Amino acid sequence: FRTAAVIPAAGRGVRLGPGAPKALRALNGTPMLIHAVRAMAASRAVSLVVVVAPPDGATEVKHLLAEHALPDRTDFLVVPGGESRQESVKLGLDALPPGFDVVLVHDAARPLVPVDTVDAVIEAVREGAPAVVPALPLADTVKQVEPRADGSPEPVVATPERARLRAVQTPQGFDHDTLVRAHESVTENVTDDAGMIEQLGLPVVVVPGHEEAFKVTRPLDLVLAEAVLARRRA
Ligand code: CTP
Ligand code: MG
Numbered sequence: 001f002r003t004a005a006v007i008p009a010a011g012r013g014v015r016l017g018p019g020a021p022k023a024l025r026a027l028n029g030t031p032m033l034i035h036a037v038r039a040m041a042a043s044r045a046v047s048l049v050v051v052v053a054p055p056d057g058a059t060e061v062k063h064l065l066a067e068h069a070l071p072d073r074t075d076f077l078v079v080p081g082g083e084s085r086q087e088s089v090k091l092g093l094d095a096l097p098p099g100f101d102v103v104l105v106h107d108a109a110r111p112l113v114p115v116d117t118v119d120a121v122i123e124a125v126r127e128g129a130p131a132v133v134p135a136l137p138l139a140d141t142v143k144q145v146e147p148r149a150d151g152s153p154e155p156v157v158a159t160p161e162r163a164r165l166r167a168v169q170t171p172q173g174f175d176h177d178t179l180v181r182a183h184e185s186v187t188e189n190v191t192d193d194a195g196m197i198e199q200l201g202l203p204v205v206v207v208p209g210h211e212e213a214f215k216v217t218r219p220l221d222l223v224l225a226e227a228v229l230a231r232r233r234a
Contacts, residue, residue, distance in 0.1 A: 001126050004100040005040035005171065006092035009033050009108030010081020015217050021054040022216070023108035024064075028229045031217060033061065034068045034148040035111030037123060040075040040104065040171070045122050048100065049074055049110075052081040052092040060157040066170040089193060090183045096176075102126065103179050105193045106171035111215035112228050113171065113185060120191040120207045131197040132173040134209035135166035166206055178202065 013022025022034040033051065040049050053061040056081045065076050079095045081088035089105055096103070102125045104118070117134050124132040141162050145154040172194050182196035190196050194204045214227055 001045070001100050002047060002100045003043075003045045003102040003122055004050060004084060005046050005052045005098055005104040005106055006052065006089060006096070006105050007033070007036055007040065007108050008052045008081065008085050008088040008092065009036070009061070010057075010088040011085065011109070012054075013109075016222070017219060021056070021057060024057065024060070025222075026061055027111060027216075027222070030068070031064055032111045032225075033108045036106060036108045036113075037065065037070065039074070039111065039113050039115065040106055040118065041071045041215050042121045043118045043122065044073070045119065046104070047074060048077065048096070049077065050077045050079065050092045050095050052088040053078050055080045055082070084189075085225075086183075086190065086196075093183055101176050101220050104171035105174070105179075105197055106206050107215060109216045110213050111216065112172050112225060113169070114210050116218050117169075117208075117210045118171055122173050123231055124205060125173040125175060129173075129205045130175045130178040130202050131194045131204040133168045133194045133206055134171070134213060135168045135193070135206045136209040136211070138165050138167055164190060167209070168194070168206075169209040169215070 007022035007145050011022055016022050024031050037049055040046050077095055079091055082091055121132050121134055143156045144158040146157050148154050182200055186196040186199045197204050208229055212228055215226050
């Protein structure tokens with residue numbers, strides 16, 4: 001098996017507030033993207049990492065990869081991203097050279113995922129699953145609501161049984177040809193890549209996720225990420 005990781009990193013990070021594109025913001029002095037690249041390259045199975053850079057940031061990302069220490073056994077490619085995450089992932093897939101049968105898709109915004117989680121995802125794809133997602137049980141109860149355009153209080157329409165819900169993380173792992181087919185045929189808006197595999201009617205399986213694979217989305221997440229890094233160094 002040959003495994004490549006595609007890292008969509010082209011988003012602005014609107015929810016994080018004003019500043020540089022999210023993937024280029026620093027965590028304890030190192031850009032979030034470099035943490036995410038290291039997290040993928042930490043797996044001995046990953047021999048290529050494709051970074052999907054902010055549309056006008058490909059040159060800057062190439063410089064960042066050159067100036068930070070990364071494993072020699074891993075190759076790196078940088079391509080400019082698109083308007084949506086889905087489009088950015090597709091641009092990353094298009095840049096893959098032939099010969100990769102397993103593909104990971106990993107958010108640059110999940111810089112701290114442990115290597116054991118990455119390896120567990122890869123292992124499940126190697127064992128034959130076309131799509132694998134790391135996921136965790138939820139702490140909060142989740143309600144489905146009926147959104148109101150006028151801003152009035154939203155009525156609750158359902159409460160799915162919490163024990164059967166999972167919060168899904170990345171890296172998500174795929175059989176290469178299946179993921180390419182999904183990106184060529186699925187047009188509906190999906191918020192993750194595994195959702196496209198579900199729309200093809202193919203099975204997606206879950207492996208245990210990790211608390212440290214949380215997504216840096218809002219300002220408080222930066223505080224948490226820096227605390228996790230500080231704890232790792234202690
Ligand atoms: N992403 C991307 N291309 C886009 C939009 C998002 O590559 N056009 C990437 C982000 O860089 C991020 C991942 O998809 O690594 C997950 O998206 P999210 O956390 O939503 O990041 P942003 O879209 O940048 O943040 P926001 O939605 O707050 O603007
Ligand atoms: Mg987004």
